[in-house]
Amino acid sequence: MKNVICALLVALVCTVNNSQAQDCLGMTFKTGMNFELSHFNAKEKPIGKVLYQVKDVHKEGSSTVMDITAQFEDEKGKQRPPYIIHYTCTGDELVADMAGMMQAMQNGGMKDMELKLKTNKLVYPGKLSVGQKLSDGQMEAEMSSGGGGPMANMSMTMANRQVESKEPITTPAGTFDTYKITSDVNFENKVMGIPIRNTMRIVTYRTEKQLFDVKSESYNKNGKLMGYSLLTKTN
Template identity: 70%
Template sequence: MKTLAFALLAICMTISRSQSQDCMGITFKAGMNFEMSTFSGKDKPTGKIIYQVKDVHKEGSSTIMDIVAQFQDEKGNQRPSYPIHYTCTGDELVADLSGMAQGMQSSMKDMEMKLKTNKLVYPGKLSVGQKLSDGQMDADMLSNGNTMMTMSMTMSNRQVEGQQSVTTPAGTFDTYKVTSDMNFENRMMGIPIRGTMRVVSYRANNQLLDIKSETYNKNGKLMGYTLLSKVN
């Protein structure tokens, strides 16, 4: 009986370790939910994105988080969910951007996606004036082994410009203002479609997701923004 009790205790401890981890001052636990509300540039609600932490585990010294994201428009219509993969090394938080590409793939059911580059890195601690490394995602869309389209997105000129208190429905946060240029290029049958946007994000050192993120067009006009509206 005593041996059985110790065995059950060991199993419970293993499950607990696999579902909850601390890294860079953030507690990650399977079952956690985050909600981001999205708005147009004119403050009109356009929907929300719900993130659910499905699994948290250790791989060596790193903490791995598997998250599922799902977009819901202002009418409650849901799009297919897509996975996001985060790695916390203790010094850096690495976001796997393949989820974005997989979300795009849902409208291209007859094509196969081949990802090449797909990460965005955040340092463990932000400071004003700090320059951040570029983020990038590159993917090929294949049909019967032939490349039909290539997708490329780069987050460049990333810099911490200041500190600011930001209040959302989820609370008030001390954040760092991070600016970056988002450049994308899609090529279909050799024909390029290019675009440039300015992204301004407000991040807190102890939070996984942006507290607020604003997107501007090349002329400086606000196109839309997101707010962290719920943390569970």
């Protein structure tokens, strides 16, 4: 479960024809685009990958919305059920829907739980610059079982998000000029009113010309590397 969470972190109507490409923030989005993010543990051993495919691109008012299927595949090639994530490009910023993390957790061992999202938002500005501070990312969910009352609450906050530097990153997908973004991720699960807390440090390397992070690293509260992901394929 810890590897799945890290992988996903590291993971938000007027409809036009699906085959029509949409341009936003200098990127072109169209149905059928594919991306692959490969995940590794701290010892650089592959632990799986997530395969993304753009299933629908449409306009909602002045914004461009992308519906993307994501499917986790472990190092042995075994796939988990796919789930849908959404990105909204407003022209000024890219908003990621973090509901996919909850869907993946449900597929990975919480199938009997009903999940209700209360807060769900992660924003990237259209233009990044060194020293820039980014708004917090937040997700809050309520979990219940069998149609009864709430059994647990889960919240996640990505705080202290800041652009630290600019540097080139090379992956199997190519070489990219990226911005290094750091953030503190705080988890809190309340089960029967008893809080369980955890923290980690996330370092991502992002370019303004790609939908997904080029590289993402996860560190525990003591600063020890837990794992990382790389953008390994893109069309």
